[in-house]
Amino acid sequence: MASDSAPLSAPAPVTVRVQAEDFDTAAEIESLSAGRTDIGAVVTFSGLCREEKGVLSALELEHYPGMAEAEIRRICEEAITRFDLQGATAIHRFGRIDPGARIVLVIAASTHRQAAFDGASFIMDYLKTAAPFWKKEHLKDGTARGWVSAQDADDTARERWARG
């Protein structure tokens, strides 16, 4: 897909990582944009572990090693082609995530702000519905509430990017 319509300029860097460790948002922005003067806009999305009613002990994030990285890379490359991004980064954690902690980071860089916003939003919408990750909730009373259900709203969000 990407190869047919790739821009003529130098390839835009794509960084994808799936890891248990936390990440450093500022370092990732810096790594994408340092030493470049052709980037006018950088949009980042950080997804955090939300704790709604004081009962959640932690999230457990399971993933499909190999396919998770491959799917996220495919999503980022599609965003680069589609929105003419100058770079994209996506980092997704797995394992135990405490309330308030970071889960996912997406960065899109472009010459123009709308492309950067659209690129980051597109990557997130596809990542939520196509990247093989599953969340399980563990409660403070020691029980597991169980697996988080997929949201219809996420499918709807993804569908708005569909092209006829």
Next chain:
Amino acid sequence: MASDSAPLSAPAPVTVRVQAEDFDTAAEIESLSAGRTDIGAVVTFSGLCREEKGVLSALELEHYPGMAEAEIRRICEEAITRFDLQGATAIHRFGRIDPGARIVLVIAASTHRQAAFDGASFIMDYLKTAAPFWKKEHLKDGTARGWVSAQDADDTARERWARG
């Protein structure tokens, strides 16, 4: 406007600064979200000084002290009400800005990702057309290319948020 539909929860923090100095994106994200577990999504927009053809020496950013802060605060507060944000930060620099350097940072925090994306995008669109800042380009040959012209595209971007 804000008072009629304000959420019942604690007021969302708004941080606005207009300054000559650079800013620390990570520290600003941290300051908005640290110690909170009710934020699920944080979107940041960083605007950088773009250097297209190797001729730009620097941008000079003039602003209207007092009004600049007041307009940006008004824009952020409107975004908080409209998108039910849990916090917003906007920092805009003035003075001399070198190619590749940061000009503006907008952060929007929310429980849900679409609200965070929309909030940051709304703030940027209004900030570009309503906050009293003006850019002048200085060229490497020592001359001033002059004041940057306002873009029709920026007015169009702002108009999409108009409500009937």
Next chain:
Amino acid sequence: MREVRLVYFAWVRERIGVGDEIVSLPDTVVTAGDLIAFLKTRGEDYAAALEHENVIRVAIDQEHVEHDEPLGAAREIALFPPMTGG
């Protein structure tokens, strides 16, 4: 008969009771949907895990496929619930 590696995730994995296994498939199993129907005959755990066939997602060699996709020369087939990352 041919052997493929099956991998399971999230509640599909928990209900079946293993994360991965090598299974011999009869020649009548042609598509991803055929595979799900075949697995449901392997016992109560499989039947429970795959009860609501329409929500089960399938990946062949780490690429998403529809249920009517032929398995072809698949080496690794994954079955899992709708994804909830991000």
Next chain:
Amino acid sequence: MREVRLVYFAWVRERIGVGDEIVSLPDTVVTAGDLIAFLKTRGEDYAAALEHENVIRVAIDQEHVEHDEPLGAAREIALFPPMTGG
């Protein structure tokens, strides 16, 4: 006659040649548009700065207003080009 503080920015400031000044306004100056028309009579620099009236933006006491807005009891009136921040 009454006195107001006028402030100018960007190329409006450069063309007029000062950043701010106190000006006495005749009673015939009622709206922001009247003010622009009045200033254009004050000399070539003003006429050049305000030549294209429709692009000049006005703020009264640091709030954006249209050209038909009455100046009222304004203390500080700003004239400037379309903004290009962000």
